[in-house]
Amino acid sequence: MLIGIDLGTTNSAVAIWRDGLAELVPNALGERLTPSAVSIDRQRQTWVGAAALDRMANHPDDTATSFKRLMGTDKLTRLGGQDYRAEDLSALVLMALRDDVVRHTGVLPTQAVITVPAYFNDRQRKATRRAGQIAGLDVRRLINEPTAAALAFGLQDKEDREPFLVFDLGGGTFDVSVVEKFEGIVEVRGSAGDNRLGGDDFNAALAALMQPRIDPAGALAKLPEARRRALLFRAAEQSRRQLTTVAQADFVVTFDDTRLEAPVTAEDFEQACGPIIRRLRDPVVRALRDCAIDAAGLSAIVLVGGATRMPLVRRAIARMFGRFPDSSVHPDHAVAQGAAIQAGLLARDNALDEVRITDVCPFTLGVDTIERDAHGGLHHGVFSPIIxxxxxxxxxxVNFYQTVADNQKKLQFNIYQGEAREVSGNIQLGSITIPVPPRPAGEIHAEVRFSYDSSGLLEVDVVLPDTGVTRNLVIVDEEDRPDRTEIEGRRAALARLKFHPRESAENVAAMARAERCYEDFLGEERAMISAWIAEFKGALESQDPRRIADAKAMLIGNLDEIERIGPLG
Amino acid sequence: MSRRRPPWSVLGLDAGADAGAIRKAYATRLKAIDPDADPAGFARLREAREAALRLARRAAKPDEPVPEAEVEAASVGVWPYAAPDFDAGAASGDAALTVNVLQPGTGSAPAPAMIFAQARSAAPAVTPIVDPFAAVIARRANAAPAPTIASYPQPRERLHALLLGNGEGDEAALDEADLVAAQDCLRLILRDAVQADLARHDAIEEWVADLLAEAWPRSAPLLATAADSFRWEAEAGKLGERPAIAFLNARRKGYRFQEAVLDPKHIYHKAWLELQRPGRKDLLSRLRTTRSDVDKLLTGIRRNFPELENHLDPDRVASWQAPARFRIGLRKGWWVFVLLSAAVRLAISLSQPDAAPPAQLSPQALLVQQQQQGRAEQAALAAAFGPGHDRTWLEQRQPELAQVIQSNVRLQTEAGNPDAKVARIASDLVRQRLFEARDAVKGDLLERIMRLRLAEMKVAQRTGPADCRAFVQTALLDPGKAALPDALRRREQVLAVELAEAGKLTPIERRTPRSATVPGRLVSEVLDVTHLSIERVGAAMQHKASDADNCAVTTALLQATLAYGGKEREAILRTL
Structure with missing residues (x-):
């Protein structure tokens, strides 16, 4: 069974195509969005999702969030005394989503369509594929997030449209795509983005603004860094959400027995985020310029991603385009829905008329060359784009190159992906060498052909017309080869983790939330919460399902109440 | 190569179809192919669609120019778009934003501003031309502008006038008042841009970039503000970098480098200061910095920030870059050599004393000496060959040997050595020749020579391993340690006479080392006699063991070989 997964920085979702609809699958807590958070303690007990997010405040050293930013790198995260790569953590989230589908449909999915930011480079894409494999899913296709949203947009709309722009501002990545839909064709005209721009950056800016205000004495600086960062981040997240609807919010940080707070206005926030807003402009301009489309000629601006709910961002978008954005797609669900549509297309579901998707290559691909500068010296490492x-x-x-020295023995082409003029600023994908016959400089020409297909596979052919010698290279990641042992090893390592049984997921989440609230409040409230926790624990030990369900309902009710009212005084 | 088909035929349409039909045709055709399997076909289809759409657009609106997303570079001084005036509320931002922007310190970092103002005030009195690059860069103090800005009705025109007002050639720096006015204008323009939509923002950005680039270097103080607002540094080094922005980014890099290199900890700091000193390279220059540092600095500057070279003194740069001049002309070199060698030769000859002429003896002394020599010679020959053999006899048979003995005798007597010693030297010499003759003789003579050798070897062995070794190598016996018994001496003499008679006492030029294989029987005999281990015997046979071992083994082997009857006998004997 083919499922469509939106693996996001902050939240993930899974959807299936059923009965002519793209349907998001609820998780064990009944939510359609699962936070991309993983928490593993020293006893290898694992939490995934909302419970893990709640554990972030109390156990920052055992909890990881926003690990999508580490995909494609070798950075390790240490949780519960063990090191994990970003792919492993993503695989845990994928496994949780898969279990949700099993629960919902009764069928175990074996294949998936996973979304990636359009601006994800080669390494990051391969890491995503590996995460799927570790989770036991055959990744049939990786689809770009804006394209998925475009699929979900106006699916019912059979009319042709002028190109529209998808503005996808997620938790950690920002993508812009200009898409045209007509006659059952979804055509991406151009893509641009920023892999380091998202809702998290707004949180960071707010935290940086408020930290000196709430803590002039510097008490926070004494805390260990992970804890301090987690506390500030969560406070920023909460304040930011509040500022979506009100003009002034409280920025509150509670730890040990101290409580630091200060008010923050929407204007303060907007000013602090000025540089981030400015950064939103660049990918939009780049995408439009590359497509040779005027901003005035766009038929709609489609907002995707939770961060686009911020009035700050909406105002900026309105300013940029001189009009209001479209809100017919659900910003949190659109990408997952699009992935489900693609899954349905791959499964050749009859409810879908044939839809063809054509995409673009978002990066420049080329080789490094040597240039002669005005002084006659040689300048190495100049990027020569081919695609x-x-x-x-x-x-x-195809592009043509020639030898630069007399009696050169070989030509070596290093293949790069990126936009910088010097190859040192780009990412190297591979290298190909071809021997050349000895001749004076400039007499031997080589023809280099790049072939890039829709799955992102790059093939390089080098031909010397003089001798007829050819060389061929397919850019395959070493780890991408069917290295069963490596993937099996990672899977086995993850299988050793202990998961809570699904039935107790709600209880686990409730407990995690209660513990987080315990940290959030002080004095009287803290004592009250402590009593509630003790009661709940007692109910759990009794192992009486009725009693447990009642205790949980009461606990949740109490927590809702206390969080809604907010801290007294 | 097939001719390019016109777009209409690729799409299967009639010429002049409209956009909708083109799209439909493209869609149908696209669904019919698999792009991955046929990328060339897909590319052709795509191109055809683009071309067809272009044609259709042009056909639809022949008079209007094709809309371009790329904003044309604004011509100087003219606002390209009929944008509403600043005052008319184009910037429809809320009041909060307006207030914020007008407050000091918004968005502008104190930059390499005030370069020129400083230059003016601190310029050395000598330079008649105010060269904006002449002064060392100084950081402007954080002087905040006045809180109230006079509102400029036409900020862009004003800014343009300030920067480029007096024509293109005005390179003088902005003075205080002008600078403040320019910065305010720029800030207003930037605020407008921030709140504008994409097209307008683009237009303003291009206009500002072109203006700053054109008014360079007068516009230098404004660069940082504009660059930070538009984020030009993010575009630095990218493929799509626009030319004006590339220019401004490079200038900014130059400033940064200039500031960095003034820090004493910078690696090229010393080279930088050195190159700024006026005049040519002097003796102290070498102490200040090295040639390689200077070269690297200059290469870096020339490649990345060529304008910084204006800060350096050209004479000094040239003198550092000149190649080392130590090439003396060939002709001069030759004469120098000749003179030098002559001088050396002269010096040597002067320092050497002349060889003293031989002292003249009186005739009587000469006679005595001659008699003495004769007597000594007689004794020597008798010692070597036995009594009854004189020089005449030897001269007849071995003239060369006679000559050698005679000259030896003469030397020894002149040196005043006693006759006995002379005789001994002669007999040693003869003995040497005797043993050397074993290479040239065979049969019975060889036998007798080797037996004599063995006997003498034993004598030598008795005195000690060192003497034994000396005997084996040189055939010399130290009389102080071991005197040859008379019987042996007689045998020696008889043998010498025989060899002299046979003319075998000739000197050998060079004795090539001989080697022979020793049969196991002999080896085992040697082992029995010497009671040494096989390794030591083996080493000794190669003369690699200790003297004692060598001696013992050689002696034993010689003895065994003489008793041996095999065919290797002669070969082995010759090696011993």
Whole structure:
């Protein structure tokens, strides 16, 4: 069974195509969004989702969030005394989503369509594929997030549209795509983005603004860094959400027996986020320029991603485009829905008329060359593009190069992906060497052909027309080869973790939330929460399902009450 | 190569179809192919669609220019778009934003501003031309502008006038008042841009970039503000970097480098200061910095920030870059050599004393000496060959040997050595020749020579391993340690006479080392006699063991070989 998964920085979701609809699958807590958070303690007990997020405040050293930003790197996260790569943590989230589908449909899914930011580079994409494999899912296709949203947008709409712009501001990544839909074709005209821009950055800016205000004495600086960061981050997240609806919110940090707070206004927030808002402009301009489309000629601006709910962002978008954005898609669900549609297309579901998706290559691909500068010296490491960015894929392009020295023995082409003029600023994908016959400089020409297909596979062919010698290279990640042992090893390592049984998921989440609230409040409230926790624990020990359900309902009710009222005084 | 089909035929349409039909045709055709399997076909289809749409657009609106997303670079001084005036509320931001922007310190970092103002005030009195690059860069103090800004009705025109007002050639720096006015204008323009939509923002950005680039270096103080607002540094080094912005980014990099290199801890700091000193390279220059540092600094500056070279003194740069001049001309070199060698030769000859002429003896002394020599010679020959053999006899048979003995005798007597010693030297010499003759003789003579050798070897062995070794190598016996018994001496003499008669006492130029394989029987005999281990015997046979071992083994082997009857006998004997 094919499922569509939105693996996001802050939240993930899974959807299936059923009965002519893209349907999001609820998780064990009944929510359609599962936070991308993982917590593992020293006893290898694992929490995934909302419970893990709640544990962030109390156990920052055992909890990881926003690990999507580490995909494609070798950075390790230490949880509960063990090191995990970003792929492992993503695999845990994927496994939880898969279990949700089993619960919901009774069928175990074996294949998936996973979304990635359009601006994810080669390494990051391969890491996502590996995460799927570790989770036991065959990744049939990786689809770009804006394209998925475009699929979900106006699906019912059979009319042709002028190109529209998808503005996807997620938790950690920002993507812009200009898409055109007509006659059952979804055509991406151009993509641009920023892999380091998202809702998290707004939180960081707010935290940086408020930290000196709430804590002039510097008490926070004495805490260990992980804890301090987690506390500030969560406070920023809460304040930010509040500022979505009200003009002034409280920025509150509670730890040990101290409580630091200060008010923050929407204007303060907007000013602090000025530089971030400015950064939103660049990818939009780049995408439009590459497509040769005027902003005035767009038919709609489609907002995707939770961060686009912020009035700050909406105002900026309105300013940029001179109009109000479209709100017919659900910003949190659109990407998962699009992934489900793609899954349905792959499964050839009859309810879907044939829809063809054509995408573009978001990065420039080329090789490094040597240039002669004005003084006659040689300048190494100059990037020579072969496939310009935003060319429709599949694409095949050729460029010609020649030798630079006499009697050169070989030509070595290093293949790079990126936008910088010097290859030192780009990412190297591979290298190909071809021997050349000895001749004076400039007499030997080589023809280099890049072929990039829609699944993101790059093939390089080098031909020397003089001798007829050819060399071929397919850019395959070493770890991408069917290295069963490696994947099996990671899977086995994750299988050793202890998971809570699904039935107790709600209880676990309730307990995690209660413990977090305990930390959040002081004095009287803290004592009250402590009593509630003790009661709940007693009910759990009794192992009486009725009693447990009642105790849980009461606990949740109490927590809702106390969180709604907010701290007294 | 097939001719490019016109777009209409690729799409299967009639010429002049409209956009909708083009899209439909493209869609149908796209669904019919698999792009991954046929990328060339897909590319053709795509191109055809683009071309067809372009044609359709042009056909639909022949008079209007094709809309371009790329904003044309604004011509100087003219606002490209009929944008509403600043005062008319184009910037429809809320009041909060307006207030914020007008407050000091918004968004502008104190930059390499005031370069020129400083230059003016601190310029050395000598330079008649105010060269904006002449002064050392100084950081501007954080002087905040006045809280109230006079509102400029036309900030862009004003800014343009300030920067480029007096024509293109005005490179003088902005003075205080002008600078403040320019910065205020720029701030207003930037605020407008921030609140504008994409197209307008783009237009303003291009206009500002072009203006700053054109008014360079007068516009330098404004660069940082504009660059931070538009985030030009993010575009630095990218493929799509626009030319004006690339220029401004490079200038900014130059400033940064200039500030960095003034820090004493910078690696090229010393080289930088050195190159700024006026005049050519002097003796102290070498102490201040090295040639490689200077070279690296200059390469870096020339490649990345060429304008910084204006800060350096050209004479000094040239003198540092000149190649080392130590090439003396060839002709001069030759004469120098000749003179030098002559001088050396002269010096040597002067320092050497002349060889003293031989002292003249009186005739009587000469006679005595001659008699003495004759007597000594007689004794020597008798010692070597036995009595009854004189020089005449030897001269007839071995003239060369006679000559050698005679000259030896003469030397020894002149040196005043007693006759006995002379005789001994002669007999040693003869003995050497005798043993050397074993290479040239065979049969019975060889036998007798080797037996004599063995006997003498034993004598030598008795005195000690060192003497034994000396005997084996040189055939010399130290009389102080071991005197040859008379019987042996007689045998030696008889043998010498025989060899002299046979003319075998000739000197050998060079004795090539001989080697022979020793049969196991002999080896076992040697082992029995010497009671040494096989390793030591083996080493000794190669003369690699200790003297005692070598001696013992050689002696034993010689003895065994003489008793041996095999075919290797002669070969082995010759090696011993």
């Amino acid at each position: 310009e960015r935003n060319t429709p894929v599949p694409v095949s392009r």
